[in-house]
Amino acid sequence: MDEERSLNFIEQIVENDLQEGKNDGRIQTRFPPEPNGYLHIGHVKAICMDFGIAEKYKGVCNLRFDDTNPVKEDVEYVDSIQRDIQWLGFQWGNVYYASDYFQQLYDLAIAFIKHGMAYVDEQTAEQIAEQKGTPTEPGVASPYRDRPVEENLRLFQAMQNGEIEEGKMVLRAKIDMANPNMHFRDPIMYRIITSHPHHRTGRKWNVYPMYDFAHGQSDYFEGVTHSICTLEFVVHRPLYDYFIDKMIEFGFQRNPKDVNDRTHQFEFNRLNITYTVMSKRKMLQLVQEGLVAGWDDPRMPTVCGLRRRGYTASAIRRFIDAIGYTKVEGMIDVGLLEHTIREELKETAPRMLAIFDPVKLVITNYDKAGETIIAENIDGKPELGNREMPFAKELYIERADFQEEGNKDFFRLSPGGREVRLKNAYIIQATGCEKDAEGKITTVYATYDPDSKSGTEGGNRKTKATINWVECTSCVDVETRLYDRLFACENPSAEEGDFRDLLNPNSLQVVTCKAESALRKEMKPLPIDGGVPELHHYQLLKNGFFVVDQDTTAEHLVLNRTASLKDNWQK
């Protein structure tokens, strides 16, 4: 019997609403990104919530682009957002745009004016900000606050007709300049934008609604029942409700039979992860200043970055599932994200041998030619197939696997020391080494036991260590990009000063290693599936999980390290 997983607080609200028969048992959510950047893992948390609730309670989740600010938005982002959501494995009901509602919102604004609840303000942005007061002091009224309705109507129409210069006038809701909630101090409903065409409506509109005058109404027009967002919008909720109340009052009611058929906003905690930044502004800066290679740089917390790093959609979703939803603003250890991808890849990623810091090993008593070893892709999982490994007298091994002077804590090769297994092959024993003029070891010598081959009866002998090797003539050079955390400190956003000074200088290390010949099959351009390069994962034994990078060509194989293996052998 499975332990019943407890509901998060949003699911509890939804189940209560369902029990009470709200909205006729209808569940509708939406994911409302602004198309002004690439999706990051913080968005994924929202996506899993919005789509997850709809899926779980047999409702629908629509994708709505909140495209009310043409200055910052672009179709490029519309496309990438859709691609990323689909890659994550979610399916929306419809694609909507806030710009679909520009006419309705304009009509609604006219209604506000006619009811004496909105006015055109001609002050500068600075003057308006100044009059807003502070959280502890009330604001003061604009001199234009009591303009006659007809004048407001005329001026607002002039704004839309393009007769007024950008920045010269705004439409404000007439609410309460002394309200303890700053958002109620006559919030701006509309501003003029003529400098940029809208990516969908072109030059049709010269006035554009602000978030607070667009978001709730858009939810309402669509029939959203649960409008779920992050905690920083808690203070907006009263205004969200206010505008919808007025809209119903003014006869813009969606379902005339039922005043309770309406949307409510709920808020959960935003995702913060150690050693990274999640702000679009900072991420944009990293990209534009070339501090990372692009939005899909494998160090970036973007969906495309994580994907290029080798994170699978299922691992990302399991991570989101593991961290949960609450109202506590916390900081998630990036180690948990790494744990989820290791958990998956350890079951699925074929193993390969590669040598990162090679030294030649000569097996002095080996004289066979053309020997090939058959190795399982994953030990103990024959169903995942096997591969061929050429074996010969001369191999490369890791420099760190040989010590001229061993000790009891060192399990690997040293002259006269322990017997050591060559992975999937023979047991050897070091006999000595050769050095160059600087004293650097150039060759290690060993003898092997011909009866100790893996898989044979004589091969059952235990050794304390097993080491990596590749055969010298067949191995292939592979560029590996070894990634580490982007920032050197846990919470870059909390530090004083410029966040760029906190970058980890060693977040990318490029090393060419010698990998076993089986990896040659990857030396071709990566197939593209649905606009997204396919992910081919490997574990380079003892080194970590790697994924084939899209820079790979027929001549040049590039592997990104997704995550290292845990290493308890440090001292």
Next chain:
RNA sequence: UGCCUAAUGGUGUAAUGGUAGCACUACAGAUUCUGGUUCUGUCUGUCUGGGUUCGAGUCCUGGUUAGGCAACCA
């Protein structure tokens, strides 16, 4: 000197008035043809004062601390 949120091991999250549990991390031991994995075990927690109750992490109340709110951004 405002309004709004919140506070459970190092981190994240459960417990919905009735045994403070799970995951990650850390540490120890066992296993292992990866010093990985796996298994076993250990450490560590209800912000604080008062109240209600047979019983409070949970309810009430005072405090403390942290975060959000003063864009013609979303």
